[in-house]
Amino acid sequence: AQKITQTQPGMFVQEKEAVTLDCTYDTSDPSYGLFWYKQPSSGEMIFLIYQGSYDQQNATEGRYSLNFQKARKSANLVISASQLGDSAMYFCAMRGDRDDKIIFGKGTRLHILP
Amino acid sequence: DARVTQTPRHKVTEMGQEVTMRCQPILGHNTVFWYRQTMMQGLELLAYFRNRAPLDDSGMPKDRFSAEMPDATLATLKIQPSEPRDSAVYFCASATGQGIGQPQHFGDGTRLSIL
Numbered sequence: 630a631q632k633i634t635q636t637q638p639g640m641f642v643q644e645k646e647a648v649t650l651d652c653t654y655d656t657s658d659p660s661y662g663l664f665w666y667k668q669p670s671s672g673e674m675i676f677l678i679y680q681g682s683y684d685q686q687n688a689t690e691g692r693y694s695l696n697f698q699k700a701r702k703s704a705n706l707v708i709s710a711s712q713l714g715d716s717a718m719y720f721c722a723m724r725g726d727r728d729d730k731i732i733f734g735k736g737t738r739l740h741i742l743p
Numbered sequence: 744d745a746r747v748t749q750t751p752r753h754k755v756t757e758m759g760q761e762v763t764m765r766c767q768p769i770l771g772h773n774t775v776f777w778y779r780q781t782m783m784q785g786l787e788l789l790a791y792f793r794n795r796a797p798l799d800d801s802g803m804p805k806d807r808f809s810a811e812m813p814d815a816t817l818a819t820l821k822i823q824p825s826e827p828r829d830s831a832v833y834f835c836a837s838a839t840g841q842g843i844g845q846p847q848h849f850g851d852g853t854r855l856s857i858l
Contacts (some may be wrong), residue, residue, distance in 0.1 A: 732788075
């Protein structure tokens with residue numbers, strides 16, 4: 630069975646500091662994809678970044694990067710130079726190669742302090 | 744920018760009433776998903792479609808919920824009769840269905856309150 634675990638229910642970080650949001654996963658699929666989504670207080674779900682299990686390099690998108698450690702089954706999101714607008718709920722998610730479904734973790738609520 | 748469109752954005756109704764939520768997926772996306780989000784359960788997949796065919800509705804209470812795709816531009820989620828425990832935010836998402844790396848794109852959700 631596939632599973633996503635986000636162990637940090639909430640985090641407080643000072644503005645301009647870097648943030649690491651933890652995500653571990655479990656799957657028996659040989660090929661899979663990992664996603665991070667942001668949900669601000671307004672409620673929409675925003676896709677941030679994707680990492681494929683066979684990608685040689687860690688994914689980056691602007692200030693977002695994914696610290697992918699396959700052997701440890703972890704896919705942590707790193708936000709550099711945090712901004713007040715980064716305050717939101719962040720979800721880690723995974724899709725296997727058997728079907729279209731994505732499973733989501735419980736989320737981490739990030740608070741950026743001025 | 745192409746977006747998934749959901750209507751209504753908010754719905755308040757009394758217990759026992761029928762509720763219909765609509766979703767217009769992004770043009771060209773052939774997979775459509777319905778999710779329910781609550782504080783207690785987080786994001787739950789209710790049902791999903793590929794090329795308008797239902798592939799999995801195991802997350803949906805069958806006695807009162809139904810999901811359909813009458814055409815490629817419209818997906819509907821109905822609750823009849825509604826109950827207070829159905830109060831949640833319901834999201835529709837769509838994807839191209841081409842490979843593992845294609846993300847799901849979410850609509851803004853329907854915030855449903857059943858009194």
